[in-house]
Amino acid sequence: MAPINPLYTPALMEHSSDPDYKYEMECATCTHEGVNPSCGDDLTLSLRINDKGVIEEAAWQGIGCAVSQASADMMSDLITGMDAHEARDLCEVFKRMARGEEKDPEVLEELGDAACLQSVARMPARVKCAELAWRTLGEMLDERKGTAAGK
Amino acid sequence: MARLYSIDATEEANLGIAGCVSAAAGNPEVADIAKNPFRAEFALLANSPELVYLDSAATEQRPACVLDAQRRFYETMNANPLRGLYRLSIEATEAIARARAHAARFIGAPEADEVVFVRNASEALNLAAKGLAGICDLKPGDEVVISIMEHHSNLIPWQQLCRATGATLVYLRPEKGGDYVISGEEIEAKIGPKTRIVSIGQVSNVLGVENPVRAIAKRAHEMGAYVVVDGAQAVPHMAVDVRDLGADMYAFSAHKIMGPMGIGVLWGKREILEAMPPMLLGGEMIDWVSETEAAWAPIPEKFEAGTQDAAGAYALDAALTYVESIGMDNLVAREHALMRYLVTRMEELPYIEFMGSHDPARHHGAFSFNVAGIHPHDVSSLLDGYNVAIRAGHHCAQPLLTWLGGMGSSCRASIGVYNDKNDIDRLVEGLEGVWGMFHGTN
Numbered sequence: 075m076a077p078i079n080p081l082y083t084p085a086l087m088e089h090s091s092d093p094d095y096k097y098e099m100e101c102a103t104c105t106h107e108g109v110n111p112s113c114g115d116d117l118t119l120s121l122r123i124n125d126k127g128v129i130e131e132a133a134w135q136g137i138g139c140a141v142s143q144a145s146a147d148m149m150s151d152l153i154t155g156m157d158a159h160e161a162r163d164l165c166e167v168f169k170r171m172a173r174g175e176e177k178d179p180e181v182l183e184e185l186g187d188a189a190c191l192q193s194v195a196r197m198p199a200r201v202k203c204a205e206l207a208w209r210t211l212g213e214m215l216d217e218r219k220g221t222a223a224g225k
Numbered sequence: 226m227a228r229l230y231s232i233d234a235t236e237e238a239n240l241g242i243a244g245c246v247s248a249a250a251g252n253p254e255v256a257d258i259a260k261n262p263f264r265a266e267f268a269l270l271a272n273s274p275e276l277v278y279l280d281s282a283a284t285e286q287r288p289a290c291v292l293d294a295q296r297r298f299y300e301t302m303n304a305n306p307l308r309g310l311y312r313l314s315i316e317a318t319e320a321i322a323r324a325r326a327h328a329a330r331f332i333g334a335p336e337a338d339e340v341v342f343v344r345n346a347s348e349a350l351n352l353a354a355k356g357l358a359g360i361c362d363l364k365p366g367d368e369v370v371i372s373i374m375e376h377h378s379n380l381i382p383w384q385q386l387c388r389a390t391g392a393t394l395v396y397l398r399p400e401k402g403g404d405y406v407i408s409g410e411e412i413e414a415k416i417g418p419k420t421r422i423v424s425i426g427q428v429s430n431v432l433g434v435e436n437p438v439r440a441i442a443k444r445a446h447e448m449g450a451y452v453v454v455d456g457a458q459a460v461p462h463m464a465v466d467v468r469d470l471g472a473d474m475y476a477f478s479a480h481k482i483m484g485p486m487g488i489g490v491l492w493g494k495r496e497i498l499e500a501m502p503p504m505l506l507g508g509e510m511i512d513w514v515s516e517t518e519a520a521w522a523p524i525p526e527k528f529e530a531g532t533q534d535a536a537g538a539y540a541l542d543a544a545l546t547y548v549e550s551i552g553m554d555n556l557v558a559r560e561h562a563l564m565r566y567l568v569t570r571m572e573e574l575p576y577i578e579f580m581g582s583h584d585p586a587r588h589h590g591a592f593s594f595n596v597a598g599i600h601p602h603d604v605s606s607l608l609d610g611y612n613v614a615i616r617a618g619h620h621c622a623q624p625l626l627t628w629l630g631g632m633g634s635s636c637r638a639s640i641g642v643y644n645d646k647n648d649i650d651r652l653v654e655g656l657e658g659v660w661g662m663f664h665g666t667n
Contacts (some may be wrong), residue, residue, distance in 0.1 A: 078662075112599075139601075
C-alpha cells in the first residue's frame, strides 16, 4: 500500500476524478466565479434557486487541484435541495473546520462528505484550495441577498 | 582563573571558523552520488533518515558546524557590536568584520567595505532599487530592464519604481523551448540608449538556467546603465566573481548557501554605495546627529541601521568556510552528477513534462516539471506522504509561469551537495505512486 497523505481519501479522489456536478447548468438563477490566483484555481459555481429559496440544482466548472475540485463537487452534492440560508451557514462551518477552529464531530457531520477535508487544517498552504468552492458560494449568496434587499 | 572570553579574539574566532570543515573535504568520492559523505554532517537530515529533501532552492540545510557557530557567538562573544569600548563588544565587532571580508572574498569583491549586510537577497534588491532610484532620477522615457525569469524580489522593486517614476519596465525573454537562453539579439534589442538600470537574476530559481550576465553587463555598460545581479540562486551552485561578471551590485542570501536565515549580502561598487541614500535611519548608521541634522557614517555602516545580526554574520562566515572546505569545484561536480541522474530518471517517465532545458548541464540546482494532468500542489502534497519534499506553485516567479503558459505553476525539485542518488530514486518512486493514484494503477 502506497503511503497516503491523509487529505487524499478515497472520497476525495472519487469526487475529483469522477465528479457528479461538473457541468454547465442551463437556466441557472445565479452564477459566481472564484479564483485562487496564486494556484491557478478557477471555479465557476452555478445554482438554481426556486422562489422558496431552496437550491434545486448546483453545478460547477473550472480548473484546479484535486482538493479544490473535489471540495466543489462535495459541496454541490451537499447543498442540492437545501435552503439557501442553511447553505450560507454551512459555509461558515466549513471555513471554521478548514482553519482548525471547529472540531466537534456532531457539527462536522452537517458537512457530509466534505468533513473528510478536515485534515486540511494542518496544511496551511492547502486551506485556500479546500475553501475556494465554499468561499465562492458564500460570496454568491451574500450578493443574492444584497440584490434581493435592494429590490 | 577561568577565561570568560578570549583576549585574542582573532585566534579564538579563527579556531571556531576553522572548525567548520566538512569531513568529506578531499574525499575522492565526493562526486560519487551513490555515496553520501555529507548527510551525517547535517543534523536535520541525519535525524530524519526517511526524509528526501529536494527543496534546496527555497532554503538549504545547514551543517552542524554552522549551527554551532551561531550558538558559539552568543556563548562567547555576545555584546552589541560597533559601539562598545570593552573587549567583548570589540570581539563582536570583529566577528562582523571578518564575516564581511569573507563574504567579499567569496564573491570576488575587491573591498570588504563594499559588502552591506541585510536580511536577505530580497532586502538587498530593495536597497539596490531604492538606492539607484536616488542616483538615477528616473523619468518617463527612461527604461529599466529585467528578465521575465526574475524572482518577485528582483521584479516588484523595479516594477513599482517604474510605476512611481513613469519609467518603462522592459523584459528580456529567453527563447521559449530549447535551452531557455537569452540571445545576443535579444540583449541588443532590449538594452539600448534609454536603458538606465539592468537588473538580472544570474540563475533562474524556476528553470535553473544561467543567464548570460557578462554579455548583458557589457551591453548595459556600453549604454551607460547600472547593472544589478540577483545571485541568490547562483552563489550556492557556482564560483562567482562579481568583477568578472561585470556587476555593479550583487545580492545573495546566506540561507541558500547553508548559512542561517535572516542575513544576506548586497555588494556594490564603492562609488555607487557612497552616492546612494540610506534606506533605514537610526542607530549605528550616523557619523553625528544634532537637533536638526545628521550626517551618515561611511559605507557599509550607512546602510546598517540598528543592531546587526552579528551571530548570523558569524554563522555565514562558518557556512562559507564549510563550502570552501569541500571546494566549489567538487561541490559543482557532485551537483552536476546529481542533475544528470535526475534528468535521466525523469526522461524515463512518460508523463513528466519538462519545464526548462533537457540538458542537465543547463540546470544549476533547480529542475521544474509537471506531471501531466495533475496539479503541482497535489503532486507535492502527495509526495509528502512519501517523505519527499519538493516545492510546487509559481515559485515567486508568477510572470514567468504565466508567460510559459499551462497551469501557471509547476513542481520543482532542487538539489544541494548533501543529496544523493537514493533521493532521486525515491522522488521517482513517489512520482510513480502519485501517477498511479490518479490513474488507478495502484
